[in-house]
Amino acid sequence: MSNLVGSDLFVLFLCGITFAAFAPFTPIFVTPANLANILIGCLPLLLLATGQTLVLITGGIDLSVTAIIGLSSVVGALVMGGDQGWLQGSPIAMPVAMASMLATGALVGLFNGACIAWLRMPAFMVTLTTTMFFSGLSVWLAKKVVNSESIYNLPPAFLAFGTHAWLALLMAVIATLLAHLLLARTLLGRWLYAVGHNPRTSLISGVPVGGVTVGAYVFSGVFAALASILLTAQLETGSPNHGKTLLLDVIGAAVIGGTSLFGGKGKVLWTVYGVLFLSLLGNGLNLLNVSDFLITIVKGAVILVAALLDVWRTKFVRGP
Amino acid sequence: MNLRITFSPTFFTAAFAIVALALTGCGKSDSGAANSSTSSSTSAAPDQVKTIGVAFETLQTEFWVAAFDKLKADCAAKGITMLEGVADGDASKQFDQVRNFINRKVDGIIIVPKDGKTVIPMIKAANAANIPVVLYNRPADPTDAKHTAVAPDNFAITKETVTYLVSLAKKTGKKQKAMILLGDLGDVNAIGRRDGFEAAIKDAGEAVEVVARIPTDWNQEKALAGVQSAMQANPDIGLIFTSSDFMFPSIKSVLSNLGKWKKHNEPGHIILGGFDGDATAYQLMAEGYVDATGVQDVYWEAEQAIQVIIAAKDGQISPTRIDDQGFAITQANLKEMESRMWGAVVATKKK
Numbered sequence: 125m126s127n128l129v130g131s132d133l134f135v136l137f138l139c140g141i142t143f144a145a146f147a148p149f150t151p152i153f154v155t156p157a158n159l160a161n162i163l164i165g166c167l168p169l170l171l172l173a174t175g176q177t178l179v180l181i182t183g184g185i186d187l188s189v190t191a192i193i194g195l196s197s198v199v200g201a202l203v204m205g206g207d208q209g210w211l212q213g214s215p216i217a218m219p220v221a222m223a224s225m226l227a228t229g230a231l232v233g234l235f236n237g238a239c240i241a242w243l244r245m246p247a248f249m250v251t252l253t254t255t256m257f258f259s260g261l262s263v264w265l266a267k268k269v270v271n272s273e274s275i276y277n278l279p280p281a282f283l284a285f286g287t288h289a290w291l292a293l294l295m296a297v298i299a300t301l302l303a304h305l306l307l308a309r310t311l312l313g314r315w316l317y318a319v320g321h322n323p324r325t326s327l328i329s330g331v332p333v334g335g336v337t338v339g340a341y342v343f344s345g346v347f348a349a350l351a352s353i354l355l356t357a358q359l360e361t362g363s364p365n366h367g368k369t370l371l372l373d374v375i376g377a378a379v380i381g382g383t384s385l386f387g388g389k390g391k392v393l394w395t396v397y398g399v400l401f402l403s404l405l406g407n408g409l410n411l412l413n414v415s416d417f418l419i420t421i422v423k424g425a426v427i428l429v430a431a432l433l434d435v436w437r438t439k440f441v442r443g444p
Numbered sequence: 445m446n447l448r449i450t451f452s453p454t455f456f457t458a459a460f461a462i463v464a465l466a467l468t469g470c471g472k473s474d475s476g477a478a479n480s481s482t483s484s485s486t487s488a489a490p491d492q493v494k495t496i497g498v499a500f501e502t503l504q505t506e507f508w509v510a511a512f513d514k515l516k517a518d519c520a521a522k523g524i525t526m527l528e529g530v531a532d533g534d535a536s537k538q539f540d541q542v543r544n545f546i547n548r549k550v551d552g553i554i555i556v557p558k559d560g561k562t563v564i565p566m567i568k569a570a571n572a573a574n575i576p577v578v579l580y581n582r583p584a585d586p587t588d589a590k591h592t593a594v595a596p597d598n599f600a601i602t603k604e605t606v607t608y609l610v611s612l613a614k615k616t617g618k619k620q621k622a623m624i625l626l627g628d629l630g631d632v633n634a635i636g637r638r639d640g641f642e643a644a645i646k647d648a649g650e651a652v653e654v655v656a657r658i659p660t661d662w663n664q665e666k667a668l669a670g671v672q673s674a675m676q677a678n679p680d681i682g683l684i685f686t687s688s689d690f691m692f693p694s695i696k697s698v699l700s701n702l703g704k705w706k707k708h709n710e711p712g713h714i715i716l717g718g719f720d721g722d723a724t725a726y727q728l729m730a731e732g733y734v735d736a737t738g739v740q741d742v743y744w745e746a747e748q749a750i751q752v753i754i755a756a757k758d759g760q761i762s763p764t765r766i767d768d769q770g771f772a773i774t775q776a777n778l779k780e781m782e783s784r785m786w787g788a789v790v791a792t793k794k795k
Contacts, residue, residue: 416532
């Protein structure tokens with residue numbers, strides 16, 4: 125049994141089981157339209173969970189991703205859209221807006237990382253407080269400029285990320301692939317694992333622990349901004365409220381995939397499996413007419429089991 | 445227990461791919477069967493609505509629960525399967541739910557959107573699948589996307605309610621300071637109620653001065669904190685209007701602590717009004733604490749929403765907007781009008 129649980133593809137195996145379990149009871153579940161629906165619907169979660177994976181590998185946690193989504197969405201929409209968009213109508217509006225959204229994510233990540241790495245503050249406290257700060261800031265900013273929490277009239281070229289599924293898919297796949305290559309094939313990737321395993325030993329070994337930690341949070345911020353691009357385009361609205369129910373799914377998908385909450389262990393591919401599993405589970409239960417409240421309970425229970433399994437593997441299998 | 449199985453990545457990938465492909469194939473044939481069965485029953489009863497997807501932004505207040513229960517009961521009575529979705533205030537989650545409904549080829553979708561803007565892509569997605577959409581109680585911003593909104597005339601009902609409150613203020617013989625608890629101003633209902641309040645206050649001339657406009661974003665804790673601050677800054681506030689009845693408990697909490705929670709016939713009473721007509725408001729009116737509330741007809745709106753979908757199945761096109769005229773219920777007409785107040789019906793059932 126430990127072979128099965130310890131396998132790299134255990135969660136993919138669970139996905140197969142889930143798929144097989146739902147298929148006979150809800151024929152719509154296996155239709156191409158529904159599978160495409162699951163695929164497109166899970167892209168923001170995939171981006172967020174991929175960014176989170178890098179942070180978890182360093183032994184940290186980023187609770188501010190939903191606030192970054194909201195702030196990036198408002199910043200981007202204020203640049204390119206609405207009746208008072210700063211660059212509304214300009215041909216450079218969309219690229220500048222997207223760059224602003226990514227820069228917003230990177231800056232929030234930089235702030236988080238700097239507080240954690242250089243001021244030695246606990247990650248959960250820093251990212252929890254920045255969640256409050258940046259959530260409030262995004263609402264204030266939207267209301268100050270357009271007197272509403274929603275900013276509309278975004279350029280059609282930007283909305284293509286919501287209306288053309290292949291474009292969203294392409295963006296998410298490229299970003300996830302880059303994250304995978306970064307972790308698996310680069311020195312920075314090895315440093316991330318090293319910092320997560322033991323920051324003190326890493327420092328003695330010449331790893332720039334502070335810089336690596338900051339880099340992980342910047343990476344998470346940028347990926348949250350990418351998710352914000354997708355959500356803002358899908359809903360054709362810039363809003364501080366986008367994705368605000370996603371946080372548990374983000375951490376859950378990474379942990380279910382096998383990324384350790386204690387740091388030093390995880391892969392982007394595992395997170396992809398975790399995202400797939402959560403999405404299949406949510407969709408299947410939804411198609412079976414299970415109420416949203418029960419779906420949330422089931423997801424919470426699954427994530428709890430995954431976290432317990434992580435504790436078990438870390439404390440008892442790997443040893444103290 | 446050791447199963448002694450080597451779980452190599454290749455084994456798993458291959459197994460998963462085979463299972464997925466096989467089931468996708470089966471699914472296609474099943475789906476085809478389902479489709480053919482649908483079309484055969486469609487030819488037998490072309491005008492029959494079988495399934496409706498209902499996506500609510502929240503079930504946080506009595507109003508939404510009453511509406512949800514009424515839709516459920518009416519669907520059951522008509523032999524319609526109701527698929528449910530509750531988005532917890534997250535528009536992206538609601539979009540996922542609407543996509544699921546579209547995938548399931550429902551006959552119609554009823555949405556209570558987070559706001560008037562984020563719902564537009566959802567309507568467009570349903571339009572593309574030729575599925576009729578009804579926005580329940582919260583209309584969309586101006587759009588070409590085809591839909592019907594069944595919603596209250598927030599402006600008129602609020603103005604009528606606040607005009608009654610102003611008449612009470614005038615009877616006190618002194619200029620009254622007023623407070624309004626605003627809703628989420630991304631919600632056109634909240635805007636309509638604010639505008640109705642402001643119009644009635646403007647008509648009042650010098651009799652009432654608004655000293656506090658509390659943004660609540662439809663959140664009870666924000667309402668509580670806002671009312672506390674406003675009462676600290678202006679202890680002589682004599683008139684309070686809440687854009688939704690579900691915030692009365694927040695007002696009651698603050699006024700009780702200040703010793704100002706008084707019935708309408710007691711000295712020191714603060715004139716109180718609201719909007720919705722929920723069970724709490726009914727109870728507070730029956731006890732004499734609340735002077736008036738604007739009532740929207742939750743049951744009528746639910747009936748209309750389902751009727752629009754049934755009509756669409758019959759090929760009829762409903763108007764973009766169906767107004768719930770509603771009415772103001774006051775201490776003066778409570779006995780006469782309470783049978784038309786949905787909150788009174790809910791309160792009676794609870795008893």
